[in-house]
Amino acid sequence: MDKATTLLFFFFSTLFLTTSLAKHLCHKDDKNTLLKIKKSLNNPYILTSWDPKDDCCSSWYGIECDEATVNHRVTSLVIQGGEVSGQIPPEVGDLPFLKSLIIRKLSNLTGHIQPNIAKLKNLTFLWLSWTNLTGPVPEFLSQLENLEYINLSFNNLTGSIPSSLASLHKLGYLELSRNKLTGSIPESFGSFSGDIPYLKLSHNQLSGSIPKSLGNLDFNVIDFSRNKLQGDASMLFGANKTTWSIDLSRNMFKFDISKVILAKTLQRLDLNHNDITGSIPVQWTNSEFQLFNVSYNRLCGRIPQGGDLQRFDSYSYFHNKCLCGAPLQNCK
Known part of the structure; x- marks a missing residue:
């Protein structure tokens, strides 16, 4: 092999190696943005692996990249469970290919939810929970x-629930539990653009009645527990629905359950601490309950025999007006 051929071979070998290595490096703009995020959070110990000398796609904690592209772009950012203080850095919005953003279990994280998150047009998964976020x-x-998934639970968020969330046609999970939200459940939630199989609004200070239009939707899970909601909630039930869990406990709901027909799929039902009247329908013996509680209401009549209704002890039934039969005292 002559000198020219050797040099040419060396050149193309080097070019191939460089190109191959480049495919394993995250985009320089994303890397710079992540380093700014680290600095903004005061270089916490949990982000020690974010070393400028290393590839952020292969060795940095909480980072995932799209391997289908030549220059790997950051698609997932997870920061959780460490001693992190400060606010959500605005640079979070400068990761244009980000699909998943998870920031949770950071008790010293404060401030409002960063407005620059609005720039993340590819975002499908947003989980900000167990922090001290306010606003x-x-x-x-x-x-x-x-967006397909929103979880903003276990924060200190206040104000009302935006009715505009109902316009998210891909949304399949919405959890706003354990905040300090007030106002009513938006009327628009009865006309979601897409299917909403999970709707969790528990442990807030929501008030008013449930929009009747919610009865038109087929939820998978409903959790409105521990609020100040009132009125009729019977529209949430139905024989033709595929609901798996309904928790309406510790509110001020008032309706007659005598004619409430449960979905065959319902396995968890918690109605305790309300103002519900009527008698337990015989049809409920056909349900395969994992959890059942109707205590602290104003129910009357004999508890139907059969199915899973006798599998639960008296704590699931007591403090009702005149409910009787196993597992409570015999009917007179």
Whole structure:
């Protein structure tokens, strides 16, 4: 092999190696953005692996990249369970290919939900929980049309629930539990653009009646427990629905359950501490309950025999007006 051929071979070998290595490096703009995020959070110990000398796609904690592209772009950012203080860095919005953002179990994280998150047009998964975030549930979330999952639970969010969230046509999970939200459940939630199989709003200060239009939807899970909701909630039930769990406990709901027909799929039902009247329908013996509680209401009549209704002890039934039969005292 002559000198020219040797040099040419060396050149193409080097080029191939460089190109191959480049495919395993995250995009320089994403890397710079992540380093700014680390600095903004005061270089916490949990982000020690974010070393500028290393590839952020292969060795940095909480980072995932899209391997289908030549220059790997960051698609997932997870920061959780460490001693992190400060606010959500605005640079979070400068990761244009981000699909999943998880920031949770950071008790010293404060401030409002970062408005720059509105720039993440590819975002499908948003989980911000177990922090000390304050302020409202932001209206700008409705601009993120690809969102499929929103979990803002266990924070200190206040204000009302934005009705615009119902416009998210891909949304399949919405949890706003354990905040300090007030106002009513938006009327628009009865006309979600897409299917909403999970709706969890528990442990807030929501008030008023449930929009009747919610009865038109087929939820998988409903949790409105521990609020100040009142009125009729019977529209949430139905024989033709595929609901798996309904928790309406510790509110002020008032309706007659005598004619409430449960979905065959319902396995968890908690109605305790309300103002519900009527008698337990015989049809309920056909349900295969994993959890059942109707205590602290104003129910009357004999508890139907059969199915799973006698599998639960008296604590699931007591403190009702005149309910009787096993597992309570015999009917007179």
